Amino acid sequence: MTALAVLALPFAVPTIWMVAASVKPLPEIFKAPPTLWTEHPTLAAYGEAFTFQPFARQYVNSVYIAVLVTLITLLVSSMAGYAFARIRFPGANALFLVVLAGLLVPSEVTIVPLFQVFKQAGMINTHWPLILVTALAAPCVLATFIMRQFFIALPAELEEAGRLDGLGRPGIWWRICLPLARPALSAVAILTFLSSWNLYLEPTVYLTSPELFTLPQALTRFTDAYGADMWNTQLAAATMTVLPVLIVFVLAQRQFVEGLAHSGLK
Amino acid sequence: MRYWTTRRRDVLTGYLFIAPQLAGVVLFVLIPVGLAIWYSLNKWNVFTGKQVFVGADHYAALASDPQLPNVLLATVAFSGGVVVLNISLGLLIAVLLNRRFRGATFFRTVFFSPVVVSVVAWTLVWGFLLQDNGGINGLLGAVGVDGPNWLQHGDTAMVSVVVSQVVRSVGVNMVLFLAALQGVPSELYEAARMDGASSRAMFARITLPLISPTVLLTAIITVVGALQSFAQIAVLTGGGPELSTTVLVYYVYQQAFEFNDIGYGSTLALMLLSFVMVLTLLQWQLRRKWVFHEQ
Numbered sequence: 243m244t245a246l247a248v249l250a251l252p253f254a255v256p257t258i259w260m261v262a263a264s265v266k267p268l269p270e271i272f273k274a275p276p277t278l279w280t281e282h283p284t285l286a287a288y289g290e291a292f293t294f295q296p297f298a299r300q301y302v303n304s305v306y307i308a309v310l311v312t313l314i315t316l317l318v319s320s321m322a323g324y325a326f327a328r329i330r331f332p333g334a335n336a337l338f339l340v341v342l343a344g345l346l347v348p349s350e351v352t353i354v355p356l357f358q359v360f361k362q363a364g365m366i367n368t369h370w371p372l373i374l375v376t377a378l379a380a381p382c383v384l385a386t387f388i389m390r391q392f393f394i395a396l397p398a399e400l401e402e403a404g405r406l407d408g409l410g411r412p413g414i415w416w417r418i419c420l421p422l423a424r425p426a427l428s429a430v431a432i433l434t435f436l437s438s439w440n441l442y443l444e445p446t447v448y449l450t451s452p453e454l455f456t457l458p459q460a461l462t463r464f465t466d467a468y469g470a471d472m473w474n475t476q477l478a479a480a481t482m483t484v485l486p487v488l489i490v491f492v493l494a495q496r497q498f499v500e501g502l503a504h505s506g507l508k
Numbered sequence: 509m510r511y512w513t514t515r516r517r518d519v520l521t522g523y524l525f526i527a528p529q530l531a532g533v534v535l536f537v538l539i540p541v542g543l544a545i546w547y548s549l550n551k552w553n554v555f556t557g558k559q560v561f562v563g564a565d566h567y568a569a570l571a572s573d574p575q576l577p578n579v580l581l582a583t584v585a586f587s588g589g590v591v592v593l594n595i596s597l598g599l600l601i602a603v604l605l606n607r608r609f610r611g612a613t614f615f616r617t618v619f620f621s622p623v624v625v626s627v628v629a630w631t632l633v634w635g636f637l638l639q640d641n642g643g644i645n646g647l648l649g650a651v652g653v654d655g656p657n658w659l660q661h662g663d664t665a666m667v668s669v670v671v672s673q674v675v676r677s678v679g680v681n682m683v684l685f686l687a688a689l690q691g692v693p694s695e696l697y698e699a700a701r702m703d704g705a706s707s708r709a710m711f712a713r714i715t716l717p718l719i720s721p722t723v724l725l726t727a728i729i730t731v732v733g734a735l736q737s738f739a740q741i742a743v744l745t746g747g748g749p750e751l752s753t754t755v756l757v758y759y760v761y762q763q764a765f766e767f768n769d770i771g772y773g774s775t776l777a778l779m780l781l782s783f784v785m786v787l788t789l790l791q792w793q794l795r796r797k798w799v800f801h802e803q
Contacts, residue, residue: 246615250615253619254621256637256675259643275647317528322525329521341529341533344538346785346788347537350761351760351781351784352537354547354774355544378533410521442627473636483626484626484629487625499616
């Protein structure tokens with residue numbers, strides 16, 4: 243127990259520190275020896291985060307992109323995963339290998355040519371690259387793989403029953419298989435939402451206007467005119483981007499952890 | 509309509525259902541890799557936007573790039589450091605948590621929570637704590653130790669990046685190891701206990717051999733992940749001081765997007781791809797062995 247508690251410190255302290263420092267007056271942040279709590283809590287840094295850059299707008303950007311990406315991925319991966327698992331069609335195995343190749347290529351490799359392509363298409367400084375690539379490339383391939391693994395295990399009788407009731411393939415997929423796939427779908431939703439929410443390289447490359455930024459990118463821009471970090475503002479903003487996800491995680495941690503354990507990473 | 513038999517309709521549905529995913533992979537992965545190969549064979553003029561075919565020039569440039577040895581060294585140090593710490597710490601925590609006790613779920617939540625914190629937020633806080641007058645040196649000062657300026661010296665900067673990365677991501681390995689540990693049959697332990705084996709001997713002779721396939725696979729997944737760590741480096745050290753933390757991914761980014769050298773950047777990106785592919789194929793081979801092992 244003691245060993246665990248000591249071991250847990252570097253895992254818990256940074257987050258606690260971030261929240262605590264975000265309500266401290268600036269001079270107290272660098273007090274030595276450091277204090278965890280302050281006598282004069284203030285929310286000033288929180289207000290400053292919104293006036294320094296269009297933080298509310300950036301928040302909306304991150305939320306709507308992550309939600310949209312998650313919805314597209316759920317749809318695309320459950321369709322592809324279902325087809326690869328339950329429908330026999332010529333070339334299915336070869337095409338599945340082609341799709342799996344999408345997992346093999348790090349996004350850092352494709353971002354150089356993708357930037358050129360999106361530039362040609364006039365999509366630089368828009369959200370399109372962030373939405374399209376995240377929703378359809380690597381994270382979606384992982385999702386398709388998870389969905390396929392799930393659908394393979396479904397008993398064939400369910401589909402027979404659906405067919406007898408006069409359902410076609412799309413009907414069986416939508417009415418019978420998807421409702422059963424809730425655990426796999428929630429694992430996919432969690433993984434996809436997190437990967438979009440935490441994206442950093444892509445927004446850095448594709449976006450230049452602050453009002454289009456997403457949160458991770460916005461966090462690194464809280465610096466004053468001399469390039470020095472505005473620590474309390476930065477930490478307040480970081481707290482606001484981290485807390486919602488952290489709270490959802492603590493409430494649904496079982497699903498998070500099991501979703502990850504079953505994500506085919508094993 | 510005789511033509512539309514169930515079988516034909518099935519085949520058509522199959523193709524339609526996979527079409528969006530297939531299009532995504534072709535458009536956003538396969539064609540870009542092809543383009544990267546083409547770019548690596550061309551030299552781009554930043555000002556005119558014209559490209560000239562230069563053949564293998566960029567590949568020859570790899571050999572004479574005075575910075576590349578440092579970059580590769582930093583890449584090996586970072587990935588190696590991350591994988592060693594990540595596996596040993598992940599296994600240690602999993603073993604400690606793989607017992608029934610009150611608070612096991614609480615600790616699992618604590619160890620896993622950094623995984624859901626965004627990399628940038630996590631790294632910002634570490635950067636803040638690691639400053640010369642930051643929290644870590646503040647704590648060290650309280651016990652009379654004069655801490656170094658962590659991010660300003662080559663060695664400590666690398667250690668800092670590795671440690672902050674390990675603490676953030678070890679939760680994933682912990683979960684995978686917990687799943688593997690639960691797969692070890694308890695009868696083996698009971699039999700060993702009857703023979704009077706110590707818990708250390710049981711770990712070395714029973715646990716470790718039985719979960720070794722998971723250890724290997726996790727190690728490779730972790731290295732591949734470490735090879736792709738960009739945000740940690742960009743936010744915490746910006747590749748510095750000097751080149752001490754400039755790993756390959758960061759170097760690719762610098763060449764392509766800071767120095768606008770699309771051709772050389774693509775060549776370096778393909779080098780990264782070849783590393784990842786070799787490791788992934790290795791994993792595939794081990795996975796086969798692993799499946800065999802389980803049967």
